[in-house]
Amino acid sequence: MQRAQQVTDIFLLPGQYFVGGEGHRVRTVLGSCVSITLWHAPRRIGAMSHFVLPASERAAGGQPNPHYGADALELMLRDLAALGVAPSECQAKVFGGASMFAHRLRGNSQDIGRRNGAQALRLLRERGIVIASESLYGSGHRRIVFSMASGDVWSHQVAPGDACATAWQRRPPR
Numbered sequence: 683m684q685r686a687q688q689v690t691d692i693f694l695l696p697g698q699y700f701v702g703g704e705g706h707r708v709r710t711v712l713g714s715c716v717s718i719t720l721w722h723a724p725r726r727i728g729a730m731s732h733f734v735l736p737a738s739e740r741a742a743g744g745q746p747n748p749h750y751g752a753d754a755l756e757l758m759l760r761d762l763a764a765l766g767v768a769p770s771e772c773q774a775k776v777f778g779g780a781s782m783f784a785h786r787l788r789g790n791s792q793d794i795g796r797r798n799g800a801q802a803l804r805l806l807r808e809r810g811i812v813i814a815s816e817s818l819y820g821s822g823h824r825r826i827v828f829s830m831a832s833g834d835v836w837s838h839q840v841a842p843g844d845a846c847a848t849a850w851q852r853r854p855p856r
Contacts, residue, residue, distance in 0.1 A: 687831070697749035699731040701761040704831040712778035713823045714795035716751065716802045720758060720772040720811070721833040727767055728830040729758040735794070736801035751801040759809070773814040775835050776802045781821045782842065795819065 692700050694710040694717070702708075704726035710717055712732065721728040731754035738750035746753035759769050779799030799818040806813055815835075817824065822841040828834075 689831070694730060694732040696732055696734045697747070699729065699748045699754050699758050701727070701729040701758060701765070702830055703727050706830045708828045708830070710826050711823055712826060713780055713782040714778070714798060716776065716778040716795075716798040716818075717826055718751075718755060718758070718802050718806065719775045719777075719828050719835050720762065720769075721775075721830070722762070722767045722772050723833055724771075725765075725767065726831055726833075727762065727765055728828060728833065729762055730826075730828050731755065731758055733798065733802075736797045751798060752805055755802075755805050755809075769809050769811050772811055773833070774806050774811045775814055776806070776816040776818060777824055777826050777835070777837055779818045780823060780839070781819075782823065 687705055689707050690705055692706055692708045694700060694708060696715055700708050708730045710732045715732055715734050717730055717732050719728060719730045731748060733751045733754040734749045736751045738747055738753055740746065746756050748754040748757055776799065779795035781795055796819060803813065817837045820839060822839055825838040827836045
């Protein structure tokens, strides 16, 4: 009889990222923030970010800050490389970028989710990383769960003011 593998749940707060193997499941809740997941199928190694803003004004020689999309991706790719995983061998999925208060906000503050989503897609394309799926924009928040054992990412989007409006959507690898 085979024993079930123990799974460790990780919850990402804004400005955090995680890189690990098949014994991990990573969760977060996104509004205008964006998560990029990267998964290496043969080795069952993955990474997930939860970034707040698209780009930073990092000074030369400054440390990357995972609150920013470009820096979060840089840190994830660095940690994956340390495990022997090349970016071109990963598939990506992108989530978030919603408008949390579309009925209340007008102007540039409302566009942060769209800027975050566009930044994530641009960064992945620039690095030649295949985007297997995306669930971006809209309104409300999303709950995300990433299984590093299977590469599946589940996304549950909830409209503003509606705590149980939508069902979970499974985002399997292609």
